[in-house]
Amino acid sequence: MSRIDELISQFAPSGVRHVELHQVASYSDTRVDAKELDKTNFVGVDNLLPDKGGKTDANYEPNTDRLTAYAPGDVLLGNIRPYLKKVWLATNAGGCSGDVLAIRIREDERRALTPEFLYYVLSSDTFFAYNMQHAKGAKMPRGSKPAILKYVVPIPPVEVQHEIVRVLDSFRALEAELEAELEAELEARQVQHSYYWNALLTPRTSWRRTTLGQIAEVFDGPHATPRKTATGPWYLSISSLENGRFNLASSAHIGEDQYETWVRRVAPRLGDTMFSYETRLGQAAYWDRDEPAALGRRMGLLRPKESEVDPRFLTLAYLGPELQSLIRTKTVSGGTVDRIPIANMASWPISIPSIPEQRRIVNVLDSFDALMNDLSSSLPAERNARRTQYEYYRDKLLTFEKAVV
Missing domain, CATH: 3.90.220.20 (DNA methylase specificity domains)
Structure with a gap:
């Protein structure tokens, strides 16, 4: 009892x-x-x-x-x-x-x-x-x-109230302690991830010096906004760029009737890197699908020359310290927004390792990303599990047989 x-x-x-x-x-x-x-x-x-x-x-x-x-x-x-x-x-x-x-x-x-x-x-x-x-x-x-x-x-009698409050207070304290531990673990992993990201993508003396135009084609996206539809080819906008990948939940579609006109200049292909050159400067994402898509306005595209660079490494290199420093240096202030002069990007210098080393770096950072995603998803899942457990016991503790009057 x-x-x-x-x-x-x-x-x-x-x-x-x-x-x-x-x-x-x-x-x-x-x-x-x-x-x-x-x-x-x-x-x-x-x-x-x-x-x-x-x-x-x-x-x-x-x-x-x-x-x-x-x-x-x-x-x-x-x-x-x-x-x-x-x-x-x-x-x-x-x-x-x-x-x-x-x-x-x-x-x-x-x-x-x-x-x-x-x-x-x-x-x-x-x-x-x-x-x-x-x-x-x-x-x-x-x-x-x-x-x-x-x-x-x-x-219930106040003696019972005091004991229930003590139990529920203790449960809440344990819940807060566990949540703090989980968040501290996530923060430590984020620091570790940032360290290895910068360490692996910082050029070494053994890396080959070249230009962005030597390893990829640079394309400018459309300068207008299409009519969005509920279905159809993906419309890849700046808002869908997220940590090197596309968040398609934030993307829209364009109708088949607009698609041919919209992609006349360039249609994204599997392995392309797309980036923002006006708002959210420095953001980029790798297109990992072999299906029709349209490039959004204020978006640029890098199409890798696969004999020169691994497609996934190109996205990481764009987000790495060397090119991010160039973006900050070369960004031009406009009347309402800052922008990257996309017409000059092919001449930007870049350092890259050998293809096998590029693939090794991609594999290491992908493993870190998977770990971070697991931790990021486990934190709310663990929190929800604890809260569900807490609510269950709270309801149990607050349920009493009615006194017979």
Whole structure:
């Protein structure tokens, strides 16, 4: 038998009182002058953090002279878009905007109900599901204040409340510790990745000096924007460039009727490197598909001469320290945007190793990328698994048999 079971058996053997929230708490009915508030004690709905993240300091001032006051121990709820799960247990006194509800335990119930226990009840997924069920409005749903006060809450003996709060606090602390460890591991790997990236792509004296035009053809993309469609050949825009590869989730399509006209100058082929020469300067990506695609505006293309350079290495070299330094040096400031003078790029100097060494570097950096991707995907997966586990145990701990009246 757990400690909580022992306490329930001792203090509530016949079950636990269940009441509607309005029987033990109410909305704050006190007010505070705006001049008494600052960024640390004014709470607007924007500085309540989603997913039960508490609050951060406000970045704007109140827009009314008098506001609802809150006190230590009040539970503050964001009342716009309840699905964002914005909730905070107040640790200080202050004031909140009209879109934040300050729920305060009634004076005559403070011996029977602790603020910490009420916070856990009102930050449960069960409560937020109830709140959304009764919310009003489609685009910007708001919680129903009357319905919130009708939410049924358990009131176990305070000894049980204290033990449940202790267990849930410990669980949250362990969750935060694990998350910090995972993020520290990811940060360490990122530092390591950056070190090897620069070390492997920094030219050595044994590398051959040549020009970009000697190892690749340089093409300029279109200077207009096509009509986008839901299907058809890929339209590879600047926004789809991401860490040396294309994020096709950020790409669009162009219709078959436009395709032939659009790609008249150049159509991307498997193995090409595409880059931005106006916005997001220095970004490039490798095209790893053998299917129709169209080059977006303000995009350039490098087509490798495969006897001179490995196609994947060309993309890495573009993103490496030598060419990135040239990009910073040769970028021309324009009226509204800076740009790379693409017409001169063929003459840019570049150093490259032998083809076997290029392929070795590609394999090493691809392995690092795979490791980084695994870590980057495992962090949110581990976080979600922990939160799911936490919510499961929270619901278990907050579920009690009703007392027979």
